[in-house]
Amino acid sequence: MATFMMHDKFKKRIRVGHADDRLRRQIATEAARRLMPKISPDPTSPRLIDLSTLEYEAAKRQAVAVLGQRVRPGDLPTDAEVRTEVLRLRSSAPAPAPDPDQEPTEPEPDPGAVAEEPDLSRMADHLDRFAIFKLRLEPLQEIKLDPRWHPEGDALFHSLQVFERARDVRPYDEEFLLAALLHDVGRALDPNDPVPATQIALEGTLTERTNWLIVNLPEVLPKTGRPPGNRIRHELRQSPYCEDLELLGEMDLAGRQCGVHVGTVDEALAYIRALEAETAFSTED
Helix, strand or coil: CCCCCCCCCCCCCCCCECCCHHHHHHHHHHHHHHHHHHHCCCCCCCCCCCCCHHHHHHHHHHHHHHHCCCECHHHCCCHHHHHHHHHHHHHCCCCCCCCCCCCCCCCCCCCCCCCCCHHHHHHHHHHHHHHHHHHHHHHHHHCECCCCCCCCCEHHHHHHHHHHHHHHHCCCCHHHHHHHHHCCHHHHCCCCCHHHHHHHHCCCCCCHHHHHHHHHHHHHCCCCCCCCCHHHHHHHHHCCCHHHHHHHHHHHHHCCCCCCCCCCHHHHHHHHHHHHHHHHHHHHC
16 A cells, blocks of 8 residues: 655745854853863862763753754764863953952052063063963873873973973074973863863963964874874975974974983973073164
């Protein structure tokens, strides 16, 4: 017996559209807000807590419902994008309000103090920048790397090794040395996706060249995932920093030795700070 299906011309067809970049970001941000209590329960702890795939999926679908959108499952933001938004939300969170019961204290004026000149103001900004670098580097001592690719041990020991190697070949290249020293600081924030975490942690403190080197370093390192496609390789070759990137990759691979001597974080930062001071004086001359 044949079965006939009647076509309902009045039936409303619901089209599920593709999510553009703006919508993906909105979904990721809303999902990050919902996951914040779980993924970052302690604001004083820099690391994010690992969650299950089901928890990410539930948060993303709730975000889609709240935003009143319909998107294809394949167009939802990735778990890594949600974690990146968690870091952004946490870094942009306002400072806690002062205790109203506590009387503010002001430092007593120094009668012998001399008004700061504009160059001293810039120096203060410079010192703040290096304080951020130190703050981001020190937690790397607690980050143990995969011994298959990093037999040297923790991420700080690796970073200091890479810096030492870079200083041997580019002793006066401040931007290159900073990329060598700081390339792994995001591991202390989000070991699952350290590159975006590094960008957020150092936002506003790096030059375009240093940032570009850090972001693209994984593309020239072996055994860090699938090999990059021809399109990515071609784009890297078009950059004026391509040779620097390849050299930084060599330094990263060389900085994976056990038991070698390296300096301290303070010594590495003092060296780069001295380079910046020399550059400033030479520019004034």
